[in-house]
Amino acid sequence: MLLMHLREAVCEANLELNRRGVVLYTWGNVSGIDRERGLVVIKPSGVGYETMRPEHMVVVDLDNTIIEGDYRPSSDTRTHTVLYRAFPAVGGIAHTHSAHAVAWAQARRPLPCLGTTHADHCAGEVPCTEPLSREQVRRDYEAETGHAIVHALEGLDPLAVPMALVAGHGPFAWGKTPADAVRHAVILEEMARIATLTAVVSGGAPPPLEDHVLSYHYERKHGKNAWYGQDKSK
Numbered sequence: 001m002l003l004m005h006l007r008e009a010v011c012e013a014n015l016e017l018n019r020r021g022v023v024l025y026t027w028g029n030v031s032g033i034d035r036e037r038g039l040v041v042i043k044p045s046g047v048g049y050e051t052m053r054p055e056h057m058v059v060v061d062l063d064n065t066i067i068e069g070d071y072r073p074s075s076d077t078r079t080h081t082v083l084y085r086a087f088p089a090v091g092g093i094a095h096t097h098s099a100h101a102v103a104w105a106q107a108r109r110p111l112p113c114l115g116t117t118h119a120d121h122c123a124g125e126v127p128c129t130e131p132l133s134r135e136q137v138r139r140d141y142e143a144e145t146g147h148a149i150v151h152a153l154e155g156l157d158p159l160a161v162p163m164a165l166v167a168g169h170g171p172f173a174w175g176k177t178p179a180d181a182v183r184h185a186v187i188l189e190e191m192a193r194i195a196t197l198t199a200v201v202s203g204g205a206p207p208p209l210e211d212h213v214l215s216y217h218y219e220r221k222h223g224k225n226a227w228y229g230q231d232k233s234k
């Protein structure tokens with residue numbers, strides 16, 4: 001069986017989405033890519049988490065042709081492949097319908113950076129896409145969803161802003177690996193929950209975090225000279 005190691009990582013990442021409580025039923029999907037072979041491993045469509053195994057994962061190429069798999073791939077596969085083509089540094093993608101992130105996506109509002117919890121994981125606001133036109137939905141809804149995300153990320157480093165909201169739909173998150181993508185999807189839901197509470201507590205639009213604090217926090221964790229956590233050279 002092809003790409004057994006990646007199949008295991010993608011299956012585990014899908015189960016982790018479920019364990020972390022960011023998906024109900026089968027409302028989510030995770031994929032991973034083998035860049036050398038140009039092959040994507042993705043969750044099968046509609047298989048429950050209780051019975052999900054690495055061998056159920058589906059292997060597709062970047063043109064969405066099924067290379068190996070007994071099941072149909074996730075219906076969002078064409079969104080994932082557009083993102084892999086546009087973001088060469090990305091190795092894993094996760095999509096959920098987690099409630100707080102969906103609320104901001106449905107309000108069609110980018111998620112502002114209001115505090116350091118957000119700044120530790122995302123270097124600025126989480127962009128929200130433009131709504132899709134009738135023509136885009138007719139042409140190729142899933143691929144156009146990917147293009148809308150790519151457009152919303154224009155000028156941004158997808159590893160520094162590893163998440164986006166799709167207007168009227170919900171969140172996509174990504175990272176260097178499928179596990180990173182899931183971690184970002186889980187963190188995005190918490191960021192959205194906190195932002196929602198902040199808007200309630202402040203009784204309106206809360207002030208954004210000062211830019212100098214935002215960049216300090218982000219750089220501390222992710223910058224060239226990151227010093228957060230333990231020194232791994234020891």
Ligand SMILES: [Zn+2]
Pocket residue numbers: 095096097169170
């Ligand atoms: Zn969806």
